[in-house]
Amino acid sequence: MRIMLLLLLTVFLQAQDAFLVKPYLQLGDAPRPAAKERLDLLWHAEDRDVAWTVEVKGTRGWIVQATPTFHRLDAPPLPAHRIYRTTLRDLTPGARIPYRVKLKGAVVFEASAQARKPGAHRMIVFGDAGDGSKEQAAIAKAMAAQQPDAVFLTGDLVYGRGRASEYRAHFFPVYNSEAMPLMRSVPFLGVPGNHDVPWDLQRWPDTLAYFAYWSLPLNGPALKPGESNAAPAVAGVHEAMVAASGPAFPRMASYSFNYGKAHWTVLDSNVYTDWGSPALKAWLEADLKAAKGAAWRIVALHHPLFQSSRSHMEDQWMRPISPILEQYGVNLVLAGHVHNYQRTAPIRFKPTKVGPRGKPVAGAFTVDEAFDGKAATRAKGIIYIVTGAGGAELYDPWQTDAQASWQPWTRAFVSDKHSYTVLDVEAKKLKLRQLDAEGRELDAITMTK
Numbered sequence: 001m002r003i004m005l006l007l008l009l010t011v012f013l014q015a016q017d018a019f020l021v022k023p024y025l026q027l028g029d030a031p032r033p034a035a036k037e038r039l040d041l042l043w044h045a046e047d048r049d050v051a052w053t054v055e056v057k058g059t060r061g062w063i064v065q066a067t068p069t070f071h072r073l074d075a076p077p078l079p080a081h082r083i084y085r086t087t088l089r090d091l092t093p094g095a096r097i098p099y100r101v102k103l104k105g106a107v108v109f110e111a112s113a114q115a116r117k118p119g120a121h122r123m124i125v126f127g128d129a130g131d132g133s134k135e136q137a138a139i140a141k142a143m144a145a146q147q148p149d150a151v152f153l154t155g156d157l158v159y160g161r162g163r164a165s166e167y168r169a170h171f172f173p174v175y176n177s178e179a180m181p182l183m184r185s186v187p188f189l190g191v192p193g194n195h196d197v198p199w200d201l202q203r204w205p206d207t208l209a210y211f212a213y214w215s216l217p218l219n220g221p222a223l224k225p226g227e228s229n230a231a232p233a234v235a236g237v238h239e240a241m242v243a244a245s246g247p248a249f250p251r252m253a254s255y256s257f258n259y260g261k262a263h264w265t266v267l268d269s270n271v272y273t274d275w276g277s278p279a280l281k282a283w284l285e286a287d288l289k290a291a292k293g294a295a296w297r298i299v300a301l302h303h304p305l306f307q308s309s310r311s312h313m314e315d316q317w318m319r320p321i322s323p324i325l326e327q328y329g330v331n332l333v334l335a336g337h338v339h340n341y342q343r344t345a346p347i348r349f350k351p352t353k354v355g356p357r358g359k360p361v362a363g364a365f366t367v368d369e370a371f372d373g374k375a376a377t378r379a380k381g382i383i384y385i386v387t388g389a390g391g392a393e394l395y396d397p398w399q400t401d402a403q404a405s406w407q408p409w410t411r412a413f414v415s416d417k418h419s420y421t422v423l424d425v426e427a428k429k430l431k432l433r434q435l436d437a438e439g440r441e442l443d444a445i446t447m448t449k
Ligand SMILES: [Fe+2]
Pocket: 156, 193, 194, 195, 302, 336, 337, 338
């Protein structure tokens, strides 16, 4: 009896300290839906050799998955640790599938994973969140209650410098805890913002953690470290992060994926990228061209093209891609960076004057005045959303009630409440709602084909 108790206690203690970060789901390098779906499962643990096993529940019992691999991350201030991963395979599209993690043969973690749905689904989108604020936690709780199938973050994933230590302090505890088991249940996707890449190139050896901690499609422009358009990493400063990132650095900054009937094109919009350069432009055109069959084409990036906030008003350098987006029938552009919520009318834009970075990009607007998202739901043009109110301090709260300060094509602007976006996507209908932490609907539109 005593031995039995001792054994149970040992298993319990193993489970307690097995993880530095509990398992969380990622789409992995699986950009397109398949008859048998897959998801990547990652977790962080101490830097020592132990035997991990991952199992997925099939119809005839538990199925052992490929032996987990790891990258070692040794960048202060966190002690060296291992980022483990394996791929959960042969998942039935749309099914919720139990999985478990074993350490030395004992189950230390159990959850269930939402496999990519082939049709109607709910995606939650928000940005500018991971700063450890009570607002970040409140938004996380509210969005979990909406039971999304997947979550997309529009950048500035973690504050203030995209560091591994910051993920440990106020990203994983908020989105992947016992109290908030969201990231272990549905895959999170995202795009790096300006806070996720180095600012001061000589400091913060644990920045660039996006590339080490996330696992997303590797089908973006084939950038190599040190090339123009690639996130910067400095020898002697960021080597540990680059090593821990494997093939993800710097390529994973941009990519595309399909979910249900929607095609998402995800663009790194940081200042070091030039989407007018032949390499990036060719990739963008080829990606959108190949997505012709998708019911909806969505572009997600950090820096908005069109927005009304006084803050970041002149960060307009992504505007020159709008004719390409229009040419290939993009319906919706989702951005963050500006810490509030904004929606434009469907617009078309012809740039006439492109100046240096940080200066306005002038051009001619054609605005679809008829679309209202209620009775008139067929948009002629692209609707641009800013959803950057996920937790960090809000920008320009006074503008909510100062409509005279809005650009003429802005149709909704809520800057005095934190909020997030719920997309309900079907083949012929896309419903967008903006909700606050109390579940109040701040804005809602429906788009139809
Ligand atoms: Fe930002």
